[in-house]
Amino acid sequence: MKTSIYIFLFLILTVYAKIFSQNPNVLIITAHPDDETGFAATIYKITHDLNGKADIIVITNGEAGYKYSSIAQDIYNIELTKEAIGREYLPSIRKKELMSGGAILGLREYYFLDQKDTYYTLDADSVLRHVWDTTFIKRRIQQVLKSKHYDFIFTLLPTNSTHGHHKAATILALSAVQEFQSKSKPVIVGCTLADSTAIKPEPFLGLQTYPITAVKNEFPSAQFNRNQSFGYNNKLNYSIIANLVIAEHKSQGAMQLAAGKGDIEYFWNYSLNSQDSELNIKQLFDRMALTPFKQK
Numbered sequence: 001m002k003t004s005i006y007i008f009l010f011l012i013l014t015v016y017a018k019i020f021s022q023n024p025n026v027l028i029i030t031a032h033p034d035d036e037t038g039f040a041a042t043i044y045k046i047t048h049d050l051n052g053k054a055d056i057i058v059i060t061n062g063e064a065g066y067k068y069s070s071i072a073q074d075i076y077n078i079e080l081t082k083e084a085i086g087r088e089y090l091p092s093i094r095k096k097e098l099m100s101g102g103a104i105l106g107l108r109e110y111y112f113l114d115q116k117d118t119y120y121t122l123d124a125d126s127v128l129r130h131v132w133d134t135t136f137i138k139r140r141i142q143q144v145l146k147s148k149h150y151d152f153i154f155t156l157l158p159t160n161s162t163h164g165h166h167k168a169a170t171i172l173a174l175s176a177v178q179e180f181q182s183k184s185k186p187v188i189v190g191c192t193l194a195d196s197t198a199i200k201p202e203p204f205l206g207l208q209t210y211p212i213t214a215v216k217n218e219f220p221s222a223q224f225n226r227n228q229s230f231g232y233n234n235k236l237n238y239s240i241i242a243n244l245v246i247a248e249h250k251s252q253g254a255m256q257l258a259a260g261k262g263d264i265e266y267f268w269n270y271s272l273n274s275q276d277s278e279l280n281i282k283q284l285f286d287r288m289a290l291t292p293f294k295q296k
Helices: 002-021 035-049 063-068 072-076 083-105 134-147 164-179 239-248 253-258 277-290
Strands: 025-030 053-060 110-115 152-156 187-194 222-225 264-269
Touching: 025 035, 025 134, 025 164, 035 053, 035 083, 035 152, 035 187, 035 222, 035 239, 035 264, 035 277, 053 083, 053 134, 053 164, 063 083, 063 253, 072 083, 083 110, 083 239, 110 134, 134 164, 152 164, 164 187, 187 277, 222 277, 239 253, 264 277
Parallel strands: 025 053, 025 152, 053 110, 152 187
Antiparallel strands: 187 264, 222 264
């Protein structure tokens, strides 16, 4: 009996040793240079506590953010709210802001695809069919996938109410992964934020007009609560990380209103992933739950 118990414990420890020996590599694919804030806490946890790596592909140059740059005009001493001026200067400004926030998150590589950032819309087709070079974007995503081994790809969940550019970025990421020729493909997931006061997250099945966005389950496969406490007397939590990253995007005044909002980062498993993707996601988030904040 004792022998059986020891064998069982040995097997359990062996499995977890294997899981914990793997340092996850994550590729973030987003439309704008501030969308990474949507999964800021999870990325920070992966890079700082799990010794993982995270890179980011940003599809647009972020120039359409000029409408929200009133406060930033004094910071940068540029009349950014004038459309022509804002569209000229914001791409370089927002790249620097992203990299400042990325330094907090522990991002490693930045890939800027510099597609035109047009205007706010709920319609993904507005850029997929008429503005962005979708062939170039998918090819570039696949080149990055070939250059490094990624375990996961993080995208924003393409809900009906989200920005059309967010939908389009995720659609292209899914398409690139689907067409990617590899024996070992990364698991691609979609993330959305919700307050902890919600009883449960809104169900999501995918966009009817884009079947590629279908998910395996209508509810998320994993979640990370930003309110997990750590530090002296447990006075700190991961919402602080997200707020610090948000604060770096100074040119986007309205973005600052997101500080302190969204307690839980939810992750959906897309249908195009392999059969073992659910286990892979579970193992990652189990590791996160079992790995405490690293004290320096």
